[in-house]
Amino acid sequence: MVKGLAAIATILLFLVTVYFIVEYYFSQIVTRKLKDEDELFQNQVDKGLIDKDFYESLPKEEIFLRSREGLKLRGIYIEANKDSNKTMVFVHGITVGLTCSIKYTEMFLKRGWNVLIYDQRRHARSEGQYSTYGYYEKEDLDLFINWLVDRKGKNEIIGLHGESMGAATVIQYDSINKYAKFIISDCGFSNLNELLRGKIKDDYGVFLYPVLKLSDLRAKRKAKFKFEWIKPIEVVRKSSIPMMFIHGDRDKFVPWNMSVQMYKSKENGIRRLYLAKGAKHAQAIEVDKKRYEKEVMEFVDEVLNSIN
Template identity: 25%
Template sequence: METTVKERKPSRLARRVGIAVAVVVVLVAAVIVFASNYLVDYAIGRSGDGGNREVALEVDPAAEGVELTIAQNKASQETASEAFLSSNPGQNVSISSSDGLTLAGVWYPNDGHRWVIAIHGYRGSHLDATALAQHYHDAGYQILTPDLRACGDSEGDYVGMGWLDRKDILNWIDWVLTQDPEAEIVIHGISMGAATTMMTSGEDTPDAVKVFVEDCGYTSVWDVFSSELQLRFGLPEFPLLYTAQAMSSLKAGYSFQEASAIQQVARCEKPMLFIHGTLDDFIPFEMLDELYNAKPGDNKQELVAEGAGHGEAMYALGETYWDTVFDFTDDYLSQPAA
């Protein structure tokens, strides 16, 4: 005699629990997607607020005396920059990127064949490289100050954080060589401009590119965003940075982990000067040694600015900064200064 076993249907409570769990999963996923999209737009979107930063670490009391020096030198530099721009208005120039953007820049002509491509920082413009331009121009260099993509007058919806910009700088190098086939080129960048400098250094650059100078650059976009996620929002890398990275790949065309200055530096055979302030609260000072040690060869040098915050090394060190820069670059340039 056969017996039949009735299939037990899920209870009403079990069904409700299942539905609730599914709803929670969908809501969490939606929140993560929303937060990831927000983070990408905030950090690298052209109109994002990632540059509005008020996070600061504790200041070492032993370095407080440097603050006055920094303030005085900043004031002096502002006066020098205004005088430079007044007497050297520059020429507006432009190129097209490999992905069809119009990129703007300003050229400050000078006599001679020494050139510098002076690169501004995060969400800046060519005007933020004026201090570099003034000192290099006084030293006899021709100056090119580009606006990086999605910055200043250059087109673009997303900041390249140095990774997309490295290819743009290669195009700017070609522009320089079109103007002056005998050019000897130094590339000097600050902050994101320093990351751009280092990321460019790992590419196959023309022989005309002689020296790289990076001031307070980061090891990778992943590393700096991880640090900022903790400092600004008190959040760990997982899961938000991973999902934001995927969103960046879709929207901006690059991932945070592939955008690695330290991997590019490890491929750089040309000379490089590394500069960093000990009290940098944006790009951790520890990154200086990581980058320096990654660079092969002995054609490299470190310059440490005690008590300097982010982008303050030139003000904390004063003439020592520029003496070091020009002593280093002079060793690798054959063309005389104008």
């Protein structure tokens, strides 16, 4: 009797432990805590990543669009050059809003490009409960690009830049792309399931399959997507659009070899790889801003020459 009760207690304790681990991973993946936008902006100003005076001097138009599910999504359009037929769209990563896209815009604005930045669903001033790592976010991106085309015309040269989850978004967008001419992926992952398996193994020393599987089932029930659906590398393999892959060689959040895998898997179209020495996750531009700009603009010039 005592042994039986002890066995039941052990099983219950195991189930409760698994439940809380699953709940933790679900929250870390799908409803990860967001960071304060004002603090992020000031932090980047302090690091010299954003020229505050230059950014505040720019003409800005705030826009709000509605997703297919009715979520209100906020964007900012910066038309610094009304005569330009070139626009860059920047997509931020998880836990941060459009504030973390600003640091990438200056190199384009000063070269006569216009810029569109926006808050992905659930972030900053955009509505939403869950992050789906590009599965639904690619449709949100399509809304903003269509808005841009309605305003500027179908001949607009549109480039996409994504950081981290934003990189996954812009790559997966290519599966429905009609207007974008090139994609820049900064510290993106190649396969979400593979990334999460590695994180669970790092946390516990072994891969706990039930934790990932149950977290995935919870994501399917609550957020209407599955981790196994998020495979940017599969889009890359089929794509012919020019792509650039950027990654810090000290990135432990998203292993740098994932960008190398995607670069190597791209068989059609222009491709470029830049591994930033000494850079951790999403810090390639921070470690060497001049080198980052040089690498990016060489790629962009190559693309523009191919279009012309």
